[in-house]
Amino acid sequence: MKCEWVRENITLHVYGELADDARHELEQHVARCADCAAELKAEQKFHALLSQERSAEPTPNLLAASRMKLQEALETAEQGGFWRRLAFDPANWLRQVNFSPALASAILILGFAGGMGTAYKVFDHQPGAPVATTKTPSPAEASITGIQSITQEPGTNQIDIKYNTVSTLETQGSLNDQRIQQLLLFAARNNYNSGVRMDSVDLLTKKPDVLQVRDALIYALQYDTNPGVRLKALDGLGGFVKDDVQVRDAVLQALVSDSNPGVRTEAMRLIEPVKADGSVRGVLMTLAAKDQSQYIKSQARTMLAQLPEID
Amino acid sequence: MGRVGENRDPTRDRMAGQERRIDDTILIREAQHGNRAAFEELVRHYDQAVLRLALHLTGTEHDAQDVYQDAFLKAYKNIGSFRFECSFYTWIYRIVTNLCLDHLRKRNVRKEDAPVVKDGDGGEYDLLDQVPDGRAGANPERDLMRRQLGARISGALEKLTPRERMVFELKHYHGLKLRTVGEILHTTEETAKNTLFRATQKLRGQLADMR
Numbered sequence: 275m276k277c278e279w280v281r282e283n284i285t286l287h288v289y290g291e292l293a294d295d296a297r298h299e300l301e302q303h304v305a306r307c308a309d310c311a312a313e314l315k316a317e318q319k320f321h322a323l324l325s326q327e328r329s330a331e332p333t334p335n336l337l338a339a340s341r342m343k344l345q346e347a348l349e350t351a352e353q354g355g356f357w358r359r360l361a362f363d364p365a366n367w368l369r370q371v372n373f374s375p376a377l378a379s380a381i382l383i384l385g386f387a388g389g390m391g392t393a394y395k396v397f398d399h400q401p402g403a404p405v406a407t408t409k410t411p412s413p414a415e416a417s418i419t420g421i422q423s424i425t426q427e428p429g430t431n432q433i434d435i436k437y438n439t440v441s442t443l444e445t446q447g448s449l450n451d452q453r454i455q456q457l458l459l460f461a462a463r464n465n466y467n468s469g470v471r472m473d474s475v476d477l478l479t480k481k482p483d484v485l486q487v488r489d490a491l492i493y494a495l496q497y498d499t500n501p502g503v504r505l506k507a508l509d510g511l512g513g514f515v516k517d518d519v520q521v522r523d524a525v526l527q528a529l530v531s532d533s534n535p536g537v538r539t540e541a542m543r544l545i546e547p548v549k550a551d552g553s554v555r556g557v558l559m560t561l562a563a564k565d566q567s568q569y570i571k572s573q574a575r576t577m578l579a580q581l582p583e584i585d
Numbered sequence: 586m587g588r589v590g591e592n593r594d595p596t597r598d599r600m601a602g603q604e605r606r607i608d609d610t611i612l613i614r615e616a617q618h619g620n621r622a623a624f625e626e627l628v629r630h631y632d633q634a635v636l637r638l639a640l641h642l643t644g645t646e647h648d649a650q651d652v653y654q655d656a657f658l659k660a661y662k663n664i665g666s667f668r669f670e671c672s673f674y675t676w677i678y679r680i681v682t683n684l685c686l687d688h689l690r691k692r693n694v695r696k697e698d699a700p701v702v703k704d705g706d707g708g709e710y711d712l713l714d715q716v717p718d719g720r721a722g723a724n725p726e727r728d729l730m731r732r733q734l735g736a737r738i739s740g741a742l743e744k745l746t747p748r749e750r751m752v753f754e755l756k757h758y759h760g761l762k763l764r765t766v767g768e769i770l771h772t773t774e775e776t777a778k779n780t781l782f783r784a785t786q787k788l789r790g791q792l793a794d795m796r
Contacts (some may be wrong), residue, residue, distance in 0.1 A: 285781060285785045285786075286763075286778060286782070289756060289757075289763075289781070291762070291763050291778065306699055314791060317785075320785075320788075320789055320792070321757075323734075323792070323795060324738060324757060324788070325612075325757070326734065331633070331637060332633065332636045332637055332640050332646075332649070335641075336636065336646050336649070336650070337632070337636055339650070340632070340636055340649075340653045340654065341629075341632065343627070343650065344628065344632075344653070344654050344657050344658070345625065347654060347658055348621055348624070348625070348658070348661060351658055351661055351662060352662070353619060353661060353662055353664065353665060362613050412610075420783070466746070496614075523610070524735055527610070527611055527614065529743050530611050531615060556608070560608070
């Protein structure tokens, strides 16, 4: 039984795929069993025989030609990205909602407030009959976002219209108020008006210890189109560069790829306390070697020079 | 079994891996925003391994180049849907292995015998031998033996099923962990282990007289 087990696992052993305890067991057995020792030797010899052959790398010429051909093809290739992103992002966004109860409830609140289906009945002009009866809010008070259905009751001239409206509501509260926080989180990610995003991110930076707030700030740093908003988000995240790896990665990403020099400079300042970290050091080395900005390049060099050598 | 890398410092390896991951993440995000230069940089991180795999599995430079091109074009077109649920390494290998598996299956259906093809005199030769190999040097006898050995091994590999061949190639010639092989081929590590076992048993049977 033992020999059978060894034979079944000898291939995995030769490829270094056995778990430590199984490897130990196999080695112990092979040391005692001549047949299994011979089998192991044969497997190792066979492994070596196969390894003698076909290890050839593609020639540099083939690699260069392939790269060139690919580059040409990429010139005309279009990324499915734009439309795909439009199609995929809402799904991704909804997935995030799954994991973000606060955001989900904010959307729910807005949904309730805004999307009230209202029946609107219109009567034909009859003497003494009302011209129209509506349920609140009337169309004049709220924007109509869509008509759900139009039906006419058979044999009558009565029309039944169901439509959705969005009406503006107002709420007040302190920053500690859950509802206010949820609306701010929603505004930070979803508002078209960058001024509103700026205001919400500015307020959220006062609560960076709340995880969902930190996520929203990371999101703003990575994706907001307005550099002012990104800079604000950076300010809010600054205190967590040391302890939160996600924050550190986001700041590093901003340092490397943000299009705004101000954001990059601020990111550089923020990573200063963690410059000895392996990932930060790697990024600094890349920046010191080939960044387009002279300032970033020299700052990266200065920081690296202050670090002890790693052997 | 002196595996490459056994003497390397694991801390440094881990750091290098971490750096590469961050580097890749940045490049992927840039590529997702339509930055072609970032995508080309990403290609350079992986294309040698991709080309090697394609060359070994298709057996011809021409087919290998086609697989290489199709794989990276597919990656470029679909990078918008890359969600960082696996590493880019696994993702690109998944694309290229699927293309190679298609290629192997088509070849099996067409009953083509590449990479062993007939020359003008009707004799068979292995196209892989066209890949220059510095090890043979100027020793014609050794060169001939190497060619014969190569032809036998290629013949034995051809007899494996496409999936067995793929697992063997990824494990033996690319040194991937079977867990990664499983991820790439959308299967479990256990299945990858069984497939590797089956493949080596078959190969040992085919090449029994050479041991």
